[in-house]
Amino acid sequence: MDTELLKTFLEVSRTRHFGRAAEALYLTQSAVSFRIRQLENQLGVNLFTRHRNNIRLTPAGERLLPYAETLMSTWQAARKDVAHTSRHNELSIGASASLWECMLSQWLTRLYQAHSGMQFEARIAQRQSLVKQLHERQLDLLITSEAPKMDEFNSQLLGHFTLALYSAVPARSKAELNYLRLEWGPDFQQHETALLPGDDIPVLTTSSAEIARKFLSELNGCTWLPTAWAKERSDLRSVSDSTTLSRPLYAIWLQNSDKQVQIKELLKTSILD
Incomplete structure (x- = not known):
């Protein structure tokens, strides 16, 4: 039995909606439907009645529900117990x-x-992938500039860092440089759009600051970099007409994480010093 099928069944039975179940599981709606069909094929019964937006458990689905909850609970306990022996520290x-x-x-x-x-x-990894890993207990701690809005997470604001536009040549304006997009999250793109010309198409998009830095000179480019990091690198020059942006930094972990004590102790060591 694939536990992912049972997890999907439980989420659909909880939300009574394939779309909301897909959002909670970070899947497409078609993937959720496919998993339910797989489970139904394995059991040889229909688990849900589907009438437009009215999704209900069939009698067979009602019968499966307590077994699925018990199986998933047992599986999670087994994973936690086995992992604890090797991952305590x-x-x-x-x-x-x-x-x-x-x-x-x-x-x-x-x-x-x-x-x-x-x-x-x-x-x-990308933020969305890391949030999913955190939700599924595959990750203990997420550091991000955008806190996910999910009730099961604890978040702690660690401080703020400053971004500015940098290039490889001194005293250049934005208009004289090609734009290299360094991804700092979806909400940063709103500020990015407002501060750059609408027709300024990035010649490079990357999630790596080192890659962006490498190509500044080769592409006659500019990109947003943390000021504290950039000031320590002699090959970077601030763009003459650049403004600065303040970005928050958060630590995110599950409310019921068994690593909460260790996490809170680690966060006493400042990241932004």
Whole structure:
């Protein structure tokens, strides 16, 4: 039995809506429908009646519900117990490539110095993927500039960092440079659009600050970089007519995480020093 099928069945039975179940599971609606069909084919029965937006459990679905809840509970307990034996002192931290390059790698060095008995996993991925991993207990801690609005998460504001436009040549204006888009999250794009000409199409889009930095000179470009990080690099020059933007930095973890004590202890070591 594929536990993902049972998890999808439970989410549809909870929401009574394929679209909302898809959002909660970070899947497409067609993927949710396909999983339910797979489960129905395995059991040889229909689990839901579907009449437009009115989705109800069939008698067979009602019968399956307590078994599915018990099976998933047992599976989660087994995973937690088995993982606990090898991961008691291991903590996985997820963030975007640019945050790791500009801030978190230095923070990780300080964590190793302060917590010699810990083992860390530094995971790089897009924010949406990391939120899903956190929700599914595959990740312990997420560092992000945009806090997800989900009730089961705890969040802590760690501070703010400043972004400005930088290039590889001094005293240039935005109009003289090609734009390189370094991804800082969906809500940052609103500020980005307002501060750049509407026809300024990026010649490069990347989630890596180091890649963006490498191509500034080759592409006669400019990009948004953290000011504290950029000032330590002699090859970067601020764009003459650039403004600055303040961005928040959050730590996110599950409210019922069994790593809460370790997480709160780690967060005493500042990231933005």
